[in-house]
Amino acid sequence: MSRSQSPRTQADWQALAAGLAFESRAFIDDAFVAAASGDTFESRNPATNEILAQVASCDAVDAELAVTAARAAFTGGEWSRLAPGKRKKVLLRLADLMEANKHELALIDTLDMGKPVSSSLGDMNGAIACIRYQAECIDKLYGEVAPTGEDALALVLREPIGVVAAIVPWNFPLMMTAWKIAPALAAGNSVILKPSEKSPLSALRLAQLAKEAGIPRGVFQVLPGFGHTAGKALALSMEVDCLAFTGSTAVGKQLMQYAGQSNLKRVYLECGGKSPNIVFADCKELDKVAKHAAAAIFHNQGEVCIAGSRLLVENVIREEFVERVLKAAETMQPGDPLDPESFMGAIVDETQHRRILDYIRQGVEEGARLRTGGQAIDGPGYFIPPTVFDGVTPQMTIGREEIFGPVLAVFGFDSEEEAVALANDTPHGLAAGLWSQDIDRIMRVTRRLQSGQVFVNNWAGGDQTMPFGGVKQSGNGRDKSHHSLEEYSSLKSVWMALHRD
Template sequence: MSIPAAISEQLSRLVLPGRAVIDGALVGAASGGTFDNVGPRDGAVLNTVAACDVADVDRAVAAARAAFEDGRWRDLHPRQKKKVLFRLAELMERDAEELALLESLDVGKPIRDARAVDIPLAINTTRWYAEALDKVYGEVGASPADRLSFATHEPLGVIGAIVPWNFPLHMAMWKVAPALAMGNSVVLKPAEQSPLTALKLGQLALEAGLPAGVLNVVPGFGAIAGQALARSMDVDMIAFTGSGPTGRRLMEYAAQSNLKRVSLELGGKSPQIVFADCPDLDAAAQAAAWGVFYNQGEVCTAASRLLVEASIKDEFLEKVVAVARTIQVGDPMDPETGFGAMVSERQMQTALSYIDKAREEGGAPVLGGSQVRIETGGFYVEPTIFDGVKPSHRLAKEEVFGPVLGVMTFTGEDEAFALANDTVYGLAAGLWTSDINRGLKGARKLKAGLVWVNGWDACDITMPFGGFKQSGFGRDRSLHALHKYADLKSVSVTLR
């Protein structure tokens, strides 16, 4: 594979972290166990990483609990907390290129996206919550003259954050930053497919001055380390982004242990609706293509269902295909690449199996449909589009988490919204129309936590992120996330 000499030089000097961060120290697993961290770019082993198990998780939780109870972080003046979190953001910015390389190597995303999107957004999230942490106010009740009543937000305690592999650092900071801002301690369990930036984050947090035990990072397998974290009697909350089956298990573990709180973001089957009065078909075509093919389709809000009004379907689909043809699969380490490798061989095979099933069920292949760059040893699937998808097809029902778009048609507004809502998920939805009444009506009718009109993924840290139905509950981003990591306490003082 040929990549720029400058990147080859950077890669030759890159140190890949592999040890857990527990109670302020970089440590191996107590058992001595490790696992191979495989790079999706070429299928080669990047490094070996500590395989944390129950003993390691218990140690991390104990460190987090001790740090919380003695108040070394919780009781710091807000000014001091802000200073540390701002310093963490500065260090992340200082090492942004290293973080981008680690992220791209680990999950196969294009280095240009890691540089321009993932790492800057993670840094911005850290800064935003650093600035927001002293903006959380309580409230004073309407008390009688002989009593003063007020409510305060207090940190929950120990937060177990279990994050996915598609945006490893970005999703980690959606949970870690507000949890720390509220004064909690955190045990972070990265996905086994993507431990590198989480481990680097743990190191940077210590360098920033975060006290030992306040942020612990335990790499390992979900069935072992993740389960241990969710079953722990000393964890007060699990904040999770990932698959529906895993989310259900986490709720079971919470019920079987200490009835800890659980916040879940479980993906989606998001519809993008294009009406015949779309104000800009070219812009909508760009959104339709990149809405599903960005990050190799490994996005929880991926617009994997394209619903087009029948009268413009052929014209519009031509435009979408034209955009998709410009998306070339390439080496993630090449700055010109806009579409890289899937995270693992397993995920690649999952996407290919959905493609095979779409053919079996009668979907009409329009573009792609194959594994590519096989000679590299990496895990690449080309952008794929099927027309003629029916509501009963698996491609219309199930989350692929890969670069596969299913196209459906409708003939009226009611049918469009009914098709859009015909899913167990409810994370995101979008519609394109020149009719403001239709746009606002659709925003109300679409059963999704995020609705975009005449755009896709048009939101930022200031707005809450989360879903309806089986896309989960609880919100990341915005000030709402701060409240998620706090308890509301009512206090009444009788005046004498």
Template sequence: MDFQYLNYWQEKAKNITLESRLFINGQYCQAQDNDTFDIVDPAAQRTLTQVSRGKKADVDIAVRAARDVFERGDWSQASPAKRKAVLSKLADLMELHHEELALLETLDTGKPIRHSLRDDIPGAARAIRWYAEAIDKVYGEVASTGVNELAMIVREPIGVVAAVVPWNFPLLLACWKLGPALATGNSVILKPSEKSPLTAIRLAQFAKEAGLPDGVFNVIPGFGHEAGQALSQHPDVDVITFTGSTRTGKQLLRDSGDSNMKRVWLEAGGKSANIVFADCPDLQNAAANTAAGIFYNQGQVCIAGARLLLEDSIADEFIALLKEQANNWLPGNPLDPNTTMGTLIDNAHADNVHNFIRDGESLGKLVLDGRDGKHPAAIGPTIFVDIDPNTRPGRDEIFGPVLVITRFTTEAQALELANDSDYGLGAAVWTRDLSRAHRMSRRLKAGSVFINNYNDGDMTVPFGGYKQSGNGRDKSLHALEKFSELKTIWISLES
């Protein structure tokens, strides 16, 4: 089919219409002060459009609209079956327009169109549909009481939810939050990253077409210190759900305490350990998964396997296999369906990754160098060996295609190295020993542990981390708890 070819996507990119305004109370609108900011295609190094720059005045209007519709009950009191039907229709529209959304995601972020088309957009639609299907199957409880009492435990929508999402998977991560927040009956204000707002803005129109009442879903593109902080400090926002940096997550917690003690659910940074033992059942498969685990999405993945721990006896063999696998991850034109690596999100972030690589050169052995200088935002697979785990490249989240390899000799040493991190988002263990797999998975301090795979999973399992990787969980039925209040109703019965 035509969509398998570069020319098809280049032609679509030339002719695509870009909506660039805020979406408040069911209508697109300019920012109150008419301010805008540039959206840049990091691959083509060109300005795509100017997007309305939401600030406090715009946030105040959106919060008021969201609160008004919540209190009226147009959505918050709608039956689960009604909410299911509307959200299912939204998922249908996302699937119908999947090419448009995939193209917007690629133009906005520089990620390969093959991944936007295969992963991001289907995953986003799947998240909305999954929660649509789940919401009329979640029941309350009746507590055990005496014969003269009836105690019911029910969940109710919490109110106004602010969702602040990052630029690495803009629509997918937004829908991980929108799905449960909307399904439980809340009003939502989505603040996409200023680097990647285009799919969120487009989604707003689909939500209206699907039947969401005006005010239930609002989109305020803008900067964190303006729109983001206005949301986090707003006294009439009940929940803020966030994916992004640990530094910003800490600020949101402070803002919550300084305002109305709103619930704050955070999915923050990561520096996940991928541990390969000598009894790994298939080194070739492990090497392929390891490469994907750090080089996919140009390494801009919070749960990327950025630390590879190798048992010493197989380390050299595994590194050789890994370097071969890296050949499958080479930067190219993101609009070419054959491209597996696009560009980093922008030149500034690429400069930061370059700084990490330069630091690493003085601290360990650079066995694969992804720098070629041909494109300011493109960096290919980069691998360091024998860097001290306590150095900056060994501990800090680089958020690029940079892998740091450390050798170990015993299971205890591997566990100590893996847990010696400020983060605890994910970890993986490759072993044939079932007992070892159980021991390690129980003792690794991570929200997700993968055995003989890296980062597998689906909507049925929760996603989130330990320590400074955050709190709360996205995905699964557990996410519904973040967006609802638990209420006890105790009734005394006449005897």
């Protein structure tokens, strides 16, 4: 089919996929180049196990080249000292180009990491909205004039940090990329993006669009490769001023150590989650709530940092509610990611597929009640159906550790106090949800939940105006909203002495 047409059916998406050509080289200093070593790694379609491309495998040598180019660009000032309104125009052009190519971008993410194409389209809309929002923010943030006496003028200026390295995950490849690079670029920084080796292809297509939009040489670069090579080199670089990361808690801790070993660069982390979704007996429309509870864990195959992986249900309705969740799960089975009707797609790769199945095995061995799912689906790709465990306790592995797959752990509780204690009994604090019609309870529980964000009578609600991030071992960073601009800028205090006659 023509690229100008909007694909609507599975056949349309298949036709579009057949005509795709992937850029697989790194984008360094305004040029697409092979890795200095010549090494590559395979990018595979997890739904079919077919090789999509051999991607440049960058390492420390390539990282140094990118950092040098980024520093030169920042110092040169073509972007860092450009008027905010002019930076805004370039970023809005980038958003327009992404809009014009959003079906291709969505398809690349679907082929690269297995998510349903309908989900990828939603991601593209979110990524485009993020670029536009941050672009519009940048010329509307004012500095400050501090209160002083008549003998001084005190200014508080906000300036770009310098070189920002953004390390993004594979589960929402381009949307997570936008959350990092949009505020960093809007603030005037030079940005080096290291996409996950599991889903690098849309980032490289984005580099083509960024160049077309007019982002200057060295201001935006893409460094595909592995965390222990390219990622580590960026984290240890003395010329990287800020590190923005979304991924596992274990890697986040390692990156903080690298920052301490190098130049004390700022490190903003959005790490793992084991999010509680609390359902009180007074909530209404249990069928609707059950569908939301199922979608909260099974969306994107459960490969979601804020997945509602711990379902806490008041015991007086637990049996009835779990039955409704199981009924909802039946409608969320995995299918061909190119079928717009598929709710779930493929698990990202064999390693993650095996990891999820190991957690399911541990759940059975530790005595949780397997209510549905639990077995891999036969075929060339990596598919696991919605899996629900009931009777889970906080001591069980599936009740403590982030699985990052379509596995729901159901807990029961008898009181508000017990629900809050269960919800907070985790080292993570990325998201939490609660369902109730009692406004007093809602306010009490919301304030007591140790979480960076709380969803009341919904799951994962919000838009670009709301900051996204966690507390505890879920990290310290905030994506989205104008607050994210604060992470990619520095305050400069200017005290001017005024001499009076």
